[in-house]
Amino acid sequence: MHTEKRVIQIHGAMQEGFEEILTEDALQFVEQLHIRFNERRKELLNRRNQMEEQLRQGMKPDFLPETKQIREGSWTIAPLPDDLQDRRVEITGPVERKMVINALNSGAKVFMADFEDSNSPTWHNTVQGQLNLRDAIRGTIYYENEQGKVYELKENTAVLKVRPRGWHLDEKHITVNGERVSGGLVDFGLFFFHNATELMAKGTGPYFYLPKLESHLEARLWNEVFVFAQEKLGIPEGTIKATVLIETILAAFEMDEILFELKDHSAGLNCGRWDYIFSYLKKFRHDQDVILPDRAQVTMESPFMQAYSLLAIQTCHKRNAPAIGGMAAQIPIKNNQEANAKAFSKVEADKEREVKNGHDGTWIAHPGMVQTALDVFNQHMPAANQIHRKREDITVTAQDLLEIPMGDITEQGLRTNISVGVQYIASWLCGRGAAPINHLMEDAATAEISRAQVWQWIRHPKGQLSDGRYITLEMVEQVKEEELLRIKQKLGAEAYDANRIEAASQLFMYFIQEDEFADFLTISAYEQLMEI
Numbered sequence: 463m464h465t466e467k468r469v470i471q472i473h474g475a476m477q478e479g480f481e482e483i484l485t486e487d488a489l490q491f492v493e494q495l496h497i498r499f500n501e502r503r504k505e506l507l508n509r510r511n512q513m514e515e516q517l518r519q520g521m522k523p524d525f526l527p528e529t530k531q532i533r534e535g536s537w538t539i540a541p542l543p544d545d546l547q548d549r550r551v552e553i554t555g556p557v558e559r560k561m562v563i564n565a566l567n568s569g570a571k572v573f574m575a576d577f578e579d580s581n582s583p584t585w586h587n588t589v590q591g592q593l594n595l596r597d598a599i600r601g602t603i604y605y606e607n608e609q610g611k612v613y614e615l616k617e618n619t620a621v622l623k624v625r626p627r628g629w630h631l632d633e634k635h636i637t638v639n640g641e642r643v644s645g646g647l648v649d650f651g652l653f654f655f656h657n658a659t660e661l662m663a664k665g666t667g668p669y670f671y672l673p674k675l676e677s678h679l680e681a682r683l684w685n686e687v688f689v690f691a692q693e694k695l696g697i698p699e700g701t702i703k704a705t706v707l708i709e710t711i712l713a714a715f716e717m718d719e720i721l722f723e724l725k726d727h728s729a730g731l732n733c734g735r736w737d738y739i740f741s742y743l744k745k746f747r748h749d750q751d752v753i754l755p756d757r758a759q760v761t762m763e764s765p766f767m768q769a770y771s772l773l774a775i776q777t778c779h780k781r782n783a784p785a786i787g788g789m790a791a792q793i794p795i796k797n798n799q800e801a802n803a804k805a806f807s808k809v810e811a812d813k814e815r816e817v818k819n820g821h822d823g824t825w826i827a828h829p830g831m832v833q834t835a836l837d838v839f840n841q842h843m844p845a846a847n848q849i850h851r852k853r854e855d856i857t858v859t860a861q862d863l864l865e866i867p868m869g870d871i872t873e874q875g876l877r878t879n880i881s882v883g884v885q886y887i888a889s890w891l892c893g894r895g896a897a898p899i900n901h902l903m904e905d906a907a908t909a910e911i912s913r914a915q916v917w918q919w920i921r922h923p924k925g926q927l928s929d930g931r932y933i934t935l936e937m938v939e940q941v942k943e944e945e946l947l948r949i950k951q952k953l954g955a956e957a958y959d960a961n962r963i964e965a966a967s968q969l970f971m972y973f974i975q976e977d978e979f980a981d982f983l984t985i986s987a988y989e990q991l992m993e994i
C-alpha cells in the first residue's frame with residue numbers, strides 16, 4: 463500500500479521558549495488537524511465566494527427553507543458547566559503577556575484571549591501568545607516591566623476563553639507539504655493540545671470563541687474539529703465549550719442552525735457588532751440601495767443592529783444558551799475628565815440597553831470599564847444569567863435584519879475613516895493588533911468598516927457628502943495627504959517612519975483603489991507583516 467508521507471515544517475525563527483510549544487507531539491496534532499480538515503475549510507471558503515456572487519446578482523438573504531425543522535424543533539444545547547453560568551462581564555484583549563495578566567486580574571468574569579481581531583498574527587505573537595496562556599493556566603505567569611513593576615496573577619481570576627483566528631486566515635510559518643496551515647487550526651490546536659487536560663484538572667475546561675462564521679456548515683466544521691481533538695487526547699466529548707460570534711450578516715439568518723451544529727459544545731452566541739457592520743457593508747457593497755452613513759452613526763440603536771441583537775437573545779434563550787452582548791469601543795480617557803465621563807456614560811448606556819433587552823453578559827475592552835459594566839449588570843440581572851427570559855414577545859423578520867440605516871456622510875466622517883484606517887493598519891503591521899485611536903479601541907473589525915466605507919463611497923451613486931460634494935478618489939487622495947501630514951506632525955518624522963505609516967497608507971490606498979474588494983484587510987496585510 464502506498465502511504466503518502468506528510469511533512470509539517472516550521473518557517474519561523476525558534477525564539478526563546480518556542481520549543482516548549484512547538485513540540486513534536488503538538489506539531490503532529492496540528493498536522494493531523496490540517497490533513498483532516500483543511501480541504502473542507504477550503505471548500506467552505508469557496509462557498510463563501512459563491513454566496514457572494516449570488517448576493518452580487520441581487521439575491522437577498524433569508525432564513526433557510528431546508529433547515530426549517532431545526533428552527534421549529536424543541537431541542538436545547540447541552541447544560542453549561544458551572545463556571546460558564548455567570549458571564550456578566552467579559553474582558554477581551556490580545557495574548558500579550560502583561561495584558562493577559564491584567565485581564566485575568568481585572569475582576570471580569572471571563573477573559574477572552576484573542577488571536578483574532580485584536581491580535582496582529584506575527585510569528586512572535588502567535589507562539590509567544592501560546593506560551594503566555596500556558597503559563598497563565600498553570601499560575602506561573604510573571605512579567606516585569608522596564609520600571610521594575612511586577613505582574614502576577616491574583617488568587618481569583620477570570621475564566622479563560624480563547625478566540626482562534628477565523629477560517630479565512632492562514633499561518634504562513636507552518637506548512638504541511640508546502641501548504642500553509644489554517645491560522646485557526648494552529649491557534650486552536652496548540653492551545654488545546656497543551657492545556658485541555660490542565661484546564662480540566664483545575665475545574666474549568668477548554669473554552670473558545672469562534673469568529674467570523676458565515677454559515678452553520680462552518681460551525682459544523684468546528685464541531686468536527688472538536689470531536690476529533692477530544693477523541694485524540696482522550697477527553698470526553700462535550701468538554702469543549704464554544705461561543706460563536708454572530709458577526710456576519712449571513713450567520714444572523716442561521717443562529718438556530720449554528721447552535722444546533724455545536725449543540726454538545728455550545729456556550730451560546732455573542733453579538734460581534736463591529737464585524738457585523740463590516741459584513742453588512744461588504745456583502746451588499748454592490749447594491750445601489752445600500753449605503754451606510756458615517757461609521758459613528760451606525761450604532762446599536764440602528765434598527766438593523768437592534769433587530770439582530772434581539773434575535774440573538776431570543777434564539778439563544780429558546781435553546782437554553784447564553785446571549786452575550788458586544789463591545790462598546792470607548793476606553794478611559796486620561797487627562798480630560800469631561801471626555802472621560804462621557805466615555806463612561808456611553809459604555810454604561812450601552813450595557814444598560816443590553817441587559818434590559820435580555821443579554822446575559824457583555825464585552826468590555828479595558829480593565830477600567832469592568833466595574834461600570836458590572837454595576838449595570840448587577841443592578842438589572844440579579845441571577846447568574848437571564849436565560850429564563852425567553853423574549854417570545856419579539857418578532858424579527860428577514861426584512862428587519864436587512865433594514866438600511868439612515869444618516870449622513872460627512873467630511874469629518876471621511877477624514878476619520880482615512881486617518882483611523884491608516885493608523886490602525888500601521889499599528890497592525892508593527893505587530894500591535896489593537897490600538898487606542900481618538901480615544902476609541904480600534905481593532906481589525908473596526909478598521910475594516912473604515913476602509914470598506916471609503917471603498918464604497920467613491921463607487922456608489924449616493925456616495926455624497928452632506929454638503930452635496932461627491933466623494934471621489936481624488937478627494938480621498940487629498941484628504942489622505944492632509945491626514946498624513948497631521949499624523950506626521952503629531953508623531954514626529956522619526957516615529958512616523960518607525961511606525962510604518964507610509965507602508966500603511968499605501969496599503970490603505972490599494973484597498974480603496976482596487977475594484978476587486980479585498981475580502982479582509984488582514985489577508986493582504988499579512989504578506990507585509992513584520993517578521994518578528
Ligand SMILES: CC(=O)SCCNC(=O)CCNC(=O)[C@H](O)C(C)(C)COP(=O)(O)OP(=O)(O)OC[C@H]1O[C@@H](n2cnc3c(N)ncnc32)[C@H](O)[C@@H]1OP(=O)(O)O
Pocket residue numbers: 553554555556560561562564565576579580736737789793794827828829896897898902903904905907908
Ligand atoms: C471588535 C472586537 O473584536 S472587540 C475585541 C477585540 N479587541 C480588543 O480586545 C481590544 C482590547 N483593548 C486593548 O487592546 C487596549 O485597551 C487598547 C489597545 C485599546 C488600549 O490599550 P492601552 O493604550 O494600553 O490603554 P491604557 O494605557 O489605558 O492601559 C492601562 C492599563 O490597562 C491595561 N489594559 C488595557 N486594555 C487591556 C485589556 N483589554 N486587557 C488587559 N489589560 C489591558 C494596559 O496594559 C495598561 O496596563 P498597565 O497600567 O499595567 O501598564
Ligand SMILES: O=CC(=O)O
Pocket residue numbers: 579707709733734735736737738788789907
Ligand atoms: O469581534 C467582535 C466584533 O465586534 O467584531
Ligand SMILES: [Mg+2]
Pocket residue numbers: 579673674707709734736737907
Ligand atoms: Mg469580530
